[in-house]
Amino acid sequence: MEKAKIKASQMFILVVLFEMGSAILVGLGVQAKQDAWISVLLGLAGGLILFLIYYRLFKYYPDIPLTSYVQKITGKWIGRPLGLLYIVYFIYCATRVLRDFGELLTTTIYTSTPLIVINSLMILTIIYGIHKGFEVIARVGELYFSVIYFMAFVGIILIFVSGLIHIEYLQPVFEYGWRPVVNTFLKQTITFPFGEMVVFTMLLPFLNDSKKVKIACMGGMILAGINVAITAAINVATLGPELFSRSNFPLLTTIGKIQLANFIERLDVLFMLYLVIGGFFKISLFFYAAVAGTADLFKFKNHQNLSFPIGFIILCASITIASNYAEHMKEGLEVVPIYLNWPFQIIIPTILLIIAFFRNRKKKTSTS
Amino acid sequence: MSILSKILKKKQKQRKDDNYRQQQDPQKPEDLPILRDYKENISRIKGEFGNSNDIVIREFIHSKHRGALVYVDGLADSRVISDFILESFNENEIVADEIDYFQFMIEKAVALGSNKVIYNWNQVYDSMLSGDTVIFLDGYNKGISGETKGWEKRAITEPSTQLSIRGPKDSFTETLRTNTALIRRRIKSPNLWIESMKIGTVSQTDIAIMYIKGIANEKIVAEVKERLNRINIDSILGSGYIEQLIEDQAWTTFPTTYHSERPDVVSSQLLEGRIAIIVDGTPFVLTAPAIFIQFFQAADDYYSRFDISTGVRLLRILAFIIAILGPALYIAGTTFHQEMIPTTMAIAIAAQRENVPFPAFVEALIMEVTFEILREAGLRLPRAVGQAVSIVGALVIGQAAVQAGIVSPVMVIVVSITAIANFSTPVFAMAIAARLIRFVLMGMATVLGFYGIMLGLMFMSIHLCSLRSFGIPYMMPIAPFNLRNQQDVFVRFPLWAMKYRPMFISKGNVIRSGENQKPGPPKQGDDTQTPKGES
Numbered sequence: 001m002e003k004a005k006i007k008a009s010q011m012f013i014l015v016v017l018f019e020m021g022s023a024i025l026v027g028l029g030v031q032a033k034q035d036a037w038i039s040v041l042l043g044l045a046g047g048l049i050l051f052l053i054y055y056r057l058f059k060y061y062p063d064i065p066l067t068s069y070v071q072k073i074t075g076k077w078i079g080r081p082l083g084l085l086y087i088v089y090f091i092y093c094a095t096r097v098l099r100d101f102g103e104l105l106t107t108t109i110y111t112s113t114p115l116i117v118i119n120s121l122m123i124l125t126i127i128y129g130i131h132k133g134f135e136v137i138a139r140v141g142e143l144y145f146s147v148i149y150f151m152a153f154v155g156i157i158l159i160f161v162s163g164l165i166h167i168e169y170l171q172p173v174f175e176y177g178w179r180p181v182v183n184t185f186l187k188q189t190i191t192f193p194f195g196e197m198v199v200f201t202m203l204l205p206f207l208n209d210s211k212k213v214k215i216a217c218m219g220g221m222i223l224a225g226i227n228v229a230i231t232a233a234i235n236v237a238t239l240g241p242e243l244f245s246r247s248n249f250p251l252l253t254t255i256g257k258i259q260l261a262n263f264i265e266r267l268d269v270l271f272m273l274y275l276v277i278g279g280f281f282k283i284s285l286f287f288y289a290a291v292a293g294t295a296d297l298f299k300f301k302n303h304q305n306l307s308f309p310i311g312f313i314i315l316c317a318s319i320t321i322a323s324n325y326a327e328h329m330k331e332g333l334e335v336v337p338i339y340l341n342w343p344f345q346i347i348i349p350t351i352l353l354i355i356a357f358f359r360n361r362k363k364k365t366s367t368s
Numbered sequence: 369m370s371i372l373s374k375i376l377k378k379k380q381k382q383r384k385d386d387n388y389r390q391q392q393d394p395q396k397p398e399d400l401p402i403l404r405d406y407k408e409n410i411s412r413i414k415g416e417f418g419n420s421n422d423i424v425i426r427e428f429i430h431s432k433h434r435g436a437l438v439y440v441d442g443l444a445d446s447r448v449i450s451d452f453i454l455e456s457f458n459e460n461e462i463v464a465d466e467i468d469y470f471q472f473m474i475e476k477a478v479a480l481g482s483n484k485v486i487y488n489w490n491q492v493y494d495s496m497l498s499g500d501t502v503i504f505l506d507g508y509n510k511g512i513s514g515e516t517k518g519w520e521k522r523a524i525t526e527p528s529t530q531l532s533i534r535g536p537k538d539s540f541t542e543t544l545r546t547n548t549a550l551i552r553r554r555i556k557s558p559n560l561w562i563e564s565m566k567i568g569t570v571s572q573t574d575i576a577i578m579y580i581k582g583i584a585n586e587k588i589v590a591e592v593k594e595r596l597n598r599i600n601i602d603s604i605l606g607s608g609y610i611e612q613l614i615e616d617q618a619w620t621t622f623p624t625t626y627h628s629e630r631p632d633v634v635s636s637q638l639l640e641g642r643i644a645i646i647v648d649g650t651p652f653v654l655t656a657p658a659i660f661i662q663f664f665q666a667a668d669d670y671y672s673r674f675d676i677s678t679g680v681r682l683l684r685i686l687a688f689i690i691a692i693l694g695p696a697l698y699i700a701g702t703t704f705h706q707e708m709i710p711t712t713m714a715i716a717i718a719a720q721r722e723n724v725p726f727p728a729f730v731e732a733l734i735m736e737v738t739f740e741i742l743r744e745a746g747l748r749l750p751r752a753v754g755q756a757v758s759i760v761g762a763l764v765i766g767q768a769a770v771q772a773g774i775v776s777p778v779m780v781i782v783v784s785i786t787a788i789a790n791f792s793t794p795v796f797a798m799a800i801a802a803r804l805i806r807f808v809l810m811g812m813a814t815v816l817g818f819y820g821i822m823l824g825l826m827f828m829s830i831h832l833c834s835l836r837s838f839g840i841p842y843m844m845p846i847a848p849f850n851l852r853n854q855q856d857v858f859v860r861f862p863l864w865a866m867k868y869r870p871m872f873i874s875k876g877n878v879i880r881s882g883e884n885q886k887p888g889p890p891k892q893g894d895d896t897q898t899p900k901g902e903s
Contacts, residue, residue, distance in 0.1 A: 110817070132831075140833045265710075268707075272822065
């Protein structure tokens with residue numbers, strides 16, 4: 001494993017950028033219509049509880065990543081394949097985000113550019129970042145954190161000034177009852193984006209002060225969750241629940257509506273700026289987790305050598321993962337949450353925690 | 369690693385060692401002692417220098433003792449030699465036998481600023497070639513080296529590349545001693561330490577490392593020394609050589625050491641805990657470690673009030689962004705994102721571009737390359753021809769080019785703005801980096817519009833964040849972020865509020881000023897404003 005050390009503030013920023021990453025871009029919780037923001041906040045609450053599970057696991061093994069302590073908890077014969085599965089899961093997640101990202105650009109702005117061109121340039125940039133190491137990624141995060149907040153600030157002001165906000169679109173709350181909200185929460189928001197914090201089980205050992213893990217990560221999740229909820233609410237208030245639930249990329253539609261003094265209009269670039277930054281960090285962290293896991297599992301001394309082959313896998317998979325966008329979305333909404341996210345983010349960590357709890361209790365009683 | 373590659377590596381290493389030895393042997397320092405017979409010494413010098421006619425050998429007889437003095441004409445001050453050495457020989461005084469003649473010469477006869485006794489040939493060549501006079505006395509296997517340095521030097525003039533409005537107007541010269549003196553005059557502290565060394569197996573260039581003991585970080589001082597000691601090259605002809613040989617990252621366009629020709633700037637860097645490297649023969653002094661934002665801090669920022677200097681600094685950063693992005697944004701806007709441009713303006717641009725036969729990228733490339741050629745030519749032209757080039761240049765990237773239908777007027781504006789913006793970066797090394805990056809981003813914009821530009825910028829940020837200068841992250845107070853060190857980044861704090869030195873450089877001693885430095889009107893009840901007697 002790389003010998004990187006990052007500060008708590010850097011970890012915080014990485015968590016925020018990672019969580020917001022693509023969650024702001026795609027319509028999160030659209031099934032809940034105007035109550036999307038409630039399901040996002042519910043997801044945040046669920047995500048925080050999930051993070052406590054990861055945090056407990058980290059507490060038991062503060063110096064090693066998930067792929068190592070899986071072996072310590074379940075033994076070598078179950079642990080190693082399980083670690084491998086996690087690596088594949090991380091690669092798959094990175095692939096999905098890259099595809100989302102490429103699809104977004106090809107369907108909106110670069111309609112005649114092939115997907116592979118867009119994706120390969122993005123992955124090249126990310127490979128360069130991975131090659132430079134985790135510390136550098138954290139620093140780049142700090143650099144762009146303020147840029148993102150500046151853009152968000154400008155964007156929100158412009159939306160308000162253009163008079164696009166209709167609070168009545170957000171009412172009535174719970175028009176269809178609590179069922180769709182809870183349904184969205186369980187099927188989507190708890191796992192995406194908040195359950196994806198499982199990536200940080202690979203990255204927490206890099207923090208230089210292990211006492212600050214809780215505040216850095218949970219603080220970051222809360223900030224990101226609130227931001228995503230605000231974005232969802234603004235989207236609904238601008239577009240109305242019907243258009244919001246039909247739009248592929250509600251935020252892009254919202255930004256497209258900005259019109260001010262016949263001069264400031266068509267600010268798609270703001271959106272694209274955010275897209276590249278958010279996409280970069282989301283893919284980078286999944287990618288880095290996969291690289292770190294592989295290096296850890298197969299005892300590679302130099303993680304840099306892995307960045308290119310794994311990057312290439314991600315690129316190829318992002319093209320072949322689905323034949324078109326509709327298929328990609330259907331997989332993402334119906335298959336992935338239940339058959340991948342639930343087991344990897346919730347079920348396996350919970351089982352691991354229970355086993356770890358008993359193992360460590362046994363150890364404690366035997367030593368005392 | 370396979371066995372084969374191990375063997376290969378071993379062989380390579382051996383070959384390297386052999387090469388190294390071959391190179392080293394002929395230039396092995398002469399450890400031979402000085403001979404008792406002064407004639408033999410003289411003939412040795414004649415032989416070694418191949419009868420070069422700037423070597424002056426003057427034999428003399430003084431009070432029954434024979435001897436010779438040797439110096440290099442042009443490096444030594446011949447007036448000093450005749451006044452203070454030869455004069456004392458002509459007095460025809462007889463030195464008593466019981467007095468050691470050698471001791472007499474050192475103490476009485478050679479009335480120079482500093483004399484030292486030398487014993488071997490290495491020292492002889494050293495002092496001769498640095499302008500000192502060597503005296504051989506018959507019967508002594510040692511010599512005297514008297515300080516008579518005095519070659520033609522350029523006077524201290526106004527800085528030619530880093531101008532300032534309110535700051536001091538002196539600048540460094542090619543002479544190392546003058547340069548160290550310029551700094552010493554500003555920092556009158558015994559803690560200002562100078563360490564010297566010679567680098568360059570043939571050129572034997574004098575190098576001085578300056579730092580303030582107690583402020584500079586000892587680890588970085590040691591690192592600088594180690595890197596300088598590691599240099600094994602035949603010659604150092606300028607501080608640029610040193611810069612390229614001690615960088616952390618060789619593959620980068622961004623400068624990772626700072627250089628300045630202003631003594632006030634170097635002094636302020638020293639006071640922040642940096643280390644200055646002065647190279648004899650170059651009016652540019654290197655300082656390290658350097659951080660990115662440093663290249664946007666000009667000397668005038670500190671001589672004018674903080675609000676103004678903050679504004680100006682932000683302007684410089686904006687200019688840097690324009691210098692990087694200008695043509696790229698034009699290309700992306702006209703080829704990919706026409707909808708971004710306000711409609712009337714888009715129509716105007718389209719109408720102008722109607723007659724232009726080239727795509728935007730080619731158009732931009734023609735103009736940018738032309739401008740770069742003009743600029744490069746302008747640097748090297750004899751003064752007399754300079755005016756001609758500026759007239760021709762104005763035609764090429766001006767009205768004539770537009771009328772000929774090669775480029776559109778908007779393109780001319782874009783190129784001009786970019787060029788002017790590029791000149792506002794205070795340090796040339798950073799400005800030149802921007803020039804190179806601009807072309808890369810133009811290419812990216814051509815392929816993928818704003819997305820390409822964004823990826824290019826992302827690539828650049830990763831690169832910048834990965835750079836280090838003597839172990840200090842290049843983007844230091846911004847990424848990794850450090851709240852206490854934001855006093856001199858985007859906003860230049862008022863001097864009374866800049867309490868700390870950059871902490872990442874001088875670890876430990878970081879307090880710069882005392883408490884309550886904020887000036888203000890006299891306290892109430894103090895009668896300093898109204899003259900006494902009036903009240």
